[in-house]
Amino acid sequence: MLLPRRQFITQASAGVAGTLLAGLVGSVPGCTPAQSAVQGKLRGAGHALGHRLRTPGGLPAPAHTQAVDILIIGGGVSGLAARRALHQLAPGRTTLLLEMEADTGGNAAAGHNARTAYPWGAHYLPLPDARDTELLAFLQETGILTGYGPTGLPIYDETALCHDPAERLLLHGHWQAGLLPEAGVPAADRAEIARFLAEIERLRRATGPDGRDLFRLPLDWSVADADARQLDTESMADWLARHGYHSEYLRWYLDYSYRDDFGVPAAQVSAWAGLHYFAARKGRAHNAPPDAVLTWPQGNHYLAEALRRQGDGRVQANTLVFSIKEINNGQVEVLAFDNATQQTTRLLARQVVLATPWHVTKHLLAAPVTLPPLAPLHAPWLVANLTVAGYPGGPGQPLSWDNVRYGSPALGYIDAEHQALRGFEGDEPRSLTFYWALPTNPLDAVAARRHALASNYADWRTLVLTELDLMHPGLAAQVQAAELWVWGHGMVAPTPGYVWGAARQQAQQPLLGGRVHLAHTDLSGISVFEEAFHQGLRAARAVLARPANS
Ligand SMILES: Cc1cc2nc3c(=O)[nH]c(=O)nc-3n(C[C@H](O)[C@H](O)[C@H](O)COP(=O)(O)OP(=O)(O)OC[C@H]3O[C@@H](n4cnc5c(N)ncnc54)[C@H](O)[C@@H]3O)c2cc1C
Structure with a gap:
């Protein structure tokens, strides 16, 4: 059960790790891992630099002016995909990409320890829909898609396809294969789960009156049908109740998946998005089952780096854009602060792709621009990369790529070395990446984020090690390092009304006389690689729809 938001805030603001833990992990008798020996530090996306957006008057006046043809702001997957598409579709045009962080990739960030690279955020791509030819072309250019089989289905690089065993769930003290609860689940619950899966299968194949799939990725390719979109007005939890789904095992599985x-969880997700989550997955491959995923030790940073290589034009990191406005001659004036030189440059751009999250975008585009009333909810996230001296075993299924505890408020961990093509000695250290979507709701999201960012390293370490001990009793004592990252704004949640509300549709329209094009997963309402890739592509096409010299 998730801790009610207000309770979490009260506890977090008390600043006491034990109280925070009692709320988030539940009562843990006798669990006091020896922690002070565990080394590491707390990181996060450039909060200090990003927060200077709140007081732009404190940033220096421009020292130079520079003209650019196409300026891309934000080097996450959306911005990098726009840059790659612009290079491929219009190789003669020049681009400049500005990124606030020291590296591009955005939420698809990665780090490493002495043993392996590991993800700090996005870590996998499910098999793409074979009809998404643009995404497939990117994967082929990257070498992940190696060809097509006799049936016409893509063949994927075996080293990128998640190896066996892929998933395990700690349920009733036993590790079962797969995350859908099975071991010891009563017959009535199994029947309900089977009914839900049959409904998903029906929706997966369903098409609307216009012949389009009811659910597709990217989501804008789904059927444009008022009846289907009606599902966006209620929560997934309400939809489940209305359709007689009460099984605690099914409800847990769905809450886990959405978190x-x-x-x-389901109570905060629209029914359209909750069903889309399962029914839009239509990936197929010649050499893998439909539910296979593509993953790398550094997670989706691998894909972000490939996008960057396949683009062209200068990339300038450590640079915060803090103002965008239209000037008299129809150009766009952008002010950018270089954190390395501590200087501001005034850039005059013909066209701009603005690939920043909405909480940034709305600060950059000040009045007189009228912005759509988009109000995305972003949950804060904790990601922890642990180096553990012992093997994370237990009864049942062995260590898998994804390892989850039934009933946990956390999301479990990924074995960062799962794709390593070598054997492991029993006592070799392992690198585990923990994921934790911290509870939030629209009414107190700001306070929740503030408290998440204010919590200290020791608080978070206690939280993670206690969860590890619940999964593998005694293992927390063998943790050598715990590197932590808190995302203040993890990713957008498709809350009721967000995906098919008017504000999201308006946000796809160009601004500032058709010269500024927004591109970010906040404009999709679902934050996955496929959406980011297509956001970038859409923005690049919108740029090129305007004559180069206008
Ligand atoms: C913990 C976590 C796990 C995830 N796991 C997965 C996963 O496994 N698979 C998956 O497909 N997706 C996953 N996601 C979702 C992931 O966010 C998307 O797939 C995608 O990477 C989002 O890309 P984006 O470009 O839309 O946004 P972002 O990644 O938010 O990129 C925005 C960029 O803009 C930059 N920026 C912001 N403000 C400024 C400014 N003022 N000036 C200059 N630059 C600025 C930021 O630094 C950032 O680089 C995960 C996300 C999180 C947080």
């Missing part, structure tokens, strides 16, 4: 991809 894993959206950061929030």
